[in-house]
Amino acid sequence: xxxxxxxxxxxxxxxxxxxxxxxxxxxxxxxxxxxxxxxxxxxxxxxxxxxxxxxxxxxxxxxxxxxxxxxxxxxxxxxxxxxxxxxxxxxxxxxxxxxxxxxxxxxxxxxxxxxxxxxxxxxxxxxxxxxxxxxxxx
Numbered sequence: 783x784x785x786x787x788x789x790x791x792x793x794x795x796x797x798x799x800x801x802x803x804x805x806x807x808x809x810x811x812x813x814x815x816x817x818x819x820x821x822x823x824x825x826x827x828x829x830x831x832x833x834x835x836x837x838x839x840x841x842x843x844x845x846x847x848x849x850x851x852x853x854x855x856x857x858x859x860x861x862x863x864x865x866x867x868x869x870x871x872x873x874x875x876x877x878x879x880x881x882x883x884x885x886x887x888x889x890x891x892x893x894x895x896x897x898x899x900x901x902x903x904x905x906x907x908x909x910x911x912x913x914x915x916x917x918x919x920x
Contacts, residue, residue: 786819786862786892794819795896798842798866801827805842809834812869816842818850819862826850843879847886860887864894871899880912 786794794817802815809832818826828846832839840848843865850860863883867873873895875883883893889909896903 794864797825798864801829805829806831814842814867816846817864818846820859821861841879843875844882862892866896868898870897872897872902883908884912884915
């Protein structure tokens with residue numbers, strides 16, 4: 783797993799916090815922000831966007847990853863993802879996000895998860911988040 787320098791980690795956290803403040807979450811009141819780092823140093827933000835029909839809600843992680851795809855950022859160009867949620871001690875990606883991460887991110891890519899208690903933050907690789915994942919045969 784790629785250990786990020788402290789200053790870069792803080793930059794991702796600051797971006798994730800800022801984008802969490804823009805989350806559209808009138809139903810759950812549970813804002814989440816994500817900051818996706820590319821190998822060339824760009825940071826692509828994403829926040830959760832809810833819908834009254836909860837199945838149509840999009841998580842912050844997927845918002846950031848879909849932004850990367852729409853901007854032509856390929857899988858091997860991704861260096862790290864940080865997910866932040868102020869409403870819990872530490873956040874963990876949902877199953878749908880884990881499946882999307884597995885397809886759109888390198889398996890060794892780190893995913894940093896942070897809540898309102900920085901001492902409880904966790905880091906996993908994409909592969910660790912979804913062992914035994916479903917993949918199409920090549």
